[in-house]
Amino acid sequence: MLAYIAKRLLSLIPVLFVVTVAIFLIIHLTPGDPAAAMLGIEASEADIQELNEKLGLNRPVHEQYIHWVGGVLRGDLGDSIFMRQPVGQAIAEHIGPTLSLAVLGQLIALILAIPFGMIAAYKRGTPIDYSLMGVSLLGLAIPSFLLGLFLMLIVGVQLQWLPVAGYEPLKEGLWEHLQYLILPGLSLGAIQAALITRMTRSSMLEILNLNYIKTARSKGLRELTVLTKHAFRNAFLPILTVIGQTFGTLVTGAVVVESIFNIPGLGQLILNSVVRRDFAVIQGVVLIVTLIYVGINLIVDLLYGAVDPRVRLDRK
Numbered sequence: 001m002l003a004y005i006a007k008r009l010l011s012l013i014p015v016l017f018v019v020t021v022a023i024f025l026i027i028h029l030t031p032g033d034p035a036a037a038m039l040g041i042e043a044s045e046a047d048i049q050e051l052n053e054k055l056g057l058n059r060p061v062h063e064q065y066i067h068w069v070g071g072v073l074r075g076d077l078g079d080s081i082f083m084r085q086p087v088g089q090a091i092a093e094h095i096g097p098t099l100s101l102a103v104l105g106q107l108i109a110l111i112l113a114i115p116f117g118m119i120a121a122y123k124r125g126t127p128i129d130y131s132l133m134g135v136s137l138l139g140l141a142i143p144s145f146l147l148g149l150f151l152m153l154i155v156g157v158q159l160q161w162l163p164v165a166g167y168e169p170l171k172e173g174l175w176e177h178l179q180y181l182i183l184p185g186l187s188l189g190a191i192q193a194a195l196i197t198r199m200t201r202s203s204m205l206e207i208l209n210l211n212y213i214k215t216a217r218s219k220g221l222r223e224l225t226v227l228t229k230h231a232f233r234n235a236f237l238p239i240l241t242v243i244g245q246t247f248g249t250l251v252t253g254a255v256v257v258e259s260i261f262n263i264p265g266l267g268q269l270i271l272n273s274v275v276r277r278d279f280a281v282i283q284g285v286v287l288i289v290t291l292i293y294v295g296i297n298l299i300v301d302l303l304y305g306a307v308d309p310r311v312r313l314d315r316k
Contacts, residue, residue: 008301012294019294020072023286024065027279055081055279072287078280080273087284090269095288097167098258098265101188102250104181108189109196109246114239116193117200118227121208132197139194145256148187152260155183165262184261188254192246199242203235237304244300248293 052058056067071078077087120132156164162183168176207213208231216226258267266285273281 005302008298012298015294016291019290020069020287021065023283023290024068025061027282028061028064051081068283077284077287080278080281082273082276082278083281087280090281091266091284091288094264094266094269096169096265097263098251098254098267100170100177101181101184101254101258101263101265102247104178104185105188105192105250106243106247108185109192110243112189113193113196114200114232117197117239118204118232120197120201121204122223122227124205129201133201136194136197139190139197142190144187144191145260147190148184148257148260151183151186165260167261167263180261180263184254184257184263187257187260188250192250195246196239196242200235200239203238204231207231207235240300240303244296248296251292251296252289 049058056064059067068078075088077091079086080090083090116132116136120129123129152164155161163180164183165180167180170177204227213226213231216230217223221230254263254265255267255271257263258265259271266289270282270285272278273285
């Protein structure tokens with residue numbers, strides 16, 4: 001198992017190198033003078049030149065990249081011109097709401113999706129199956145921001161069950177924290193629940209027709225035991241893949257939902273930084289989000305090896 005983990009960690013090195021190059025080039029090769037955009041239209045040429053020298057933007061691109069990567073390796077993501085604080089500190093202040101929202105959205109998706117997918121597979125071809133698949137198709141069709149607006153109108157404004165927008169940190173209390181995240185969590189989790197439901201149904205259908213499931217039933221085992229202990233356990237690998245991908249999507253795709261519900265997460269931070277052309281913050285946030293996404297996929301790969309020994313043995 002240790003050899004398998006080491007192999008997966010080493011495979012991340014070229015991925016992270018390509019990611020850092022892509023992030024740096026996309027931002028620095030964007031048309032326009034970053035210093036002029038930061039200072040505004042009333043800035044003089046002397047002020048623009050001074051800021052370019054301060055930020056190192058007048059040096060060759062490859063030297064800027066080496067300087068930035070060197071800082072990243074030391075844990076220094078640079079400083080924000082507008083917020084007047086280190087980028088790492090700004091990210092630390094905004095990452096908590098995003099992770100809380102992503103975790104809650106994933107929990108909502110799993111609570112809804114896995115039972116629905118198992119029931120749809122067990123009741124294949126019945127009205128229950130068609131109804132659950134219809135609901136999942138609706139979940140895929142409705143954008144998260146549109147569902148969020150509907151939830152705000154119905155649950156927040158008309159029924160007044162939950163706050164429409166805002167955020168309270170966890171230190172203020174669990175319920176005070178959760179009540180601001182339930183509606184955006186439902187908005188983000190609905191699409192993920194639809195994907196996981198369909199994958200769960202598909203994986204379960206393949207397993208339920210195999211001989212060992214028929215053998216388990218012939219032994220007189222309860223149907224719930226057959227479904228959960230024998231069928232779902234062996235159908236879990238494809239579902240695990242989708243779970244990992246959806247959680248990464250929740251972290252990276254919360255920009256619009258955070259803006260709608262006024263949640264001070266990474267989405268708002270990067271949106272404000274793009275408007276202000278705060279390049280250091282944009283680079284730092286995109287890098288951290290990418291590392292989270294890569295880390296989630298690494299965890300999924302390691303769970304593959306834990307769930308199925310054939311994966312870590314790497315046998316054809």
